[in-house]
């Protein structure tokens with residue numbers, strides 16, 4: 001059996017604006033992993049692939065899976081990429097600790113874990129760039145115009161400063177800092193959130209371009225303060241980014257409640273993270289405020305909470 005993993009992700013700054021060419025900053029969430037397991041099936045005809053992902057109720061032979069199923073697509077693209085000649089029958093099983101539709105990168109992490117397990121099992125492990133571009137193709141199924149930030153940060157498992165269409169830049173974290181994450185009880189429907197913003201931009205391009213510029217400017221400032229080891233300056237930048245996400249129309253009452261609860265409990269700043277409408281929020285905390293913020297999330301309806309250190 002071949003097993004491979006890929007982490008979740010957190011977008012610190014720049015979600016949505018990144019789809020329109022502005023910079024975003026994202027970091028891997030290493031404590032939550034998706035896992036792909038590939039096993040030979042000796043009692044089935046060569047070339048057949050059995051897919052199983054119980055979390056999404058999927059179990060099918062590859063040739064019978066729905067055409068647009070993301071997991072089936074990931075397997076088809078990986079088999080084509082490694083040019084497997086007469087492979088044995090295989091079972092591909094996926095599990096994940098990353099909650100689905102939480103804005104924590106579950107879709108891209110599952111893709112990358114499967115790409116890794118399958119290509120290694122077939123004796124052709126793929127370089128990170130190829131893993132990332134296959135995962136990007138699959139992201140297109142989730143929403144038509146992915147920026148590529150999710151597949152990039154998850155594949156490279158490093159903090160990235162990301163601008164669509166350019167090679168990702170990793171950057172130094174001058175001083176580690178801590179985030180408290182709260183997952184709301186509403187799912188984050190990426191396709192809906194991305195198309196809400198698209199509609200707004202098509203209706204009023206000038207206003208939306210201004211909002212994207214302002215968000216991009218925050219990502220630039222954030223990179224500077226992270227690099228120079230002044231993470232406490234991120235708090236106000238997170239609050240500002242949240243205000244702009246509100247204006248883009250991708251916040252929600254469930255997210256606002258979590259954000260207000262975090263701020264009232266001593267967080268230095270808080271914002272939604274990922275596509276929004278539901279999903280998760282992040283708050284900048286210290287070892288002194290961390291527990292209070294996590295408890296405040298729970299009282300405000302979070303279905304999952306955790307904290308993580310951001311470091312190189």
Ligand code: MEV
Pocket residue numbers: 011014015016017018019103145146147148149150190194274275
């Ligand atoms: C989703 O994690 C981030 C978005 O900016 C979409 C994307 O970048 O493709 C909302």
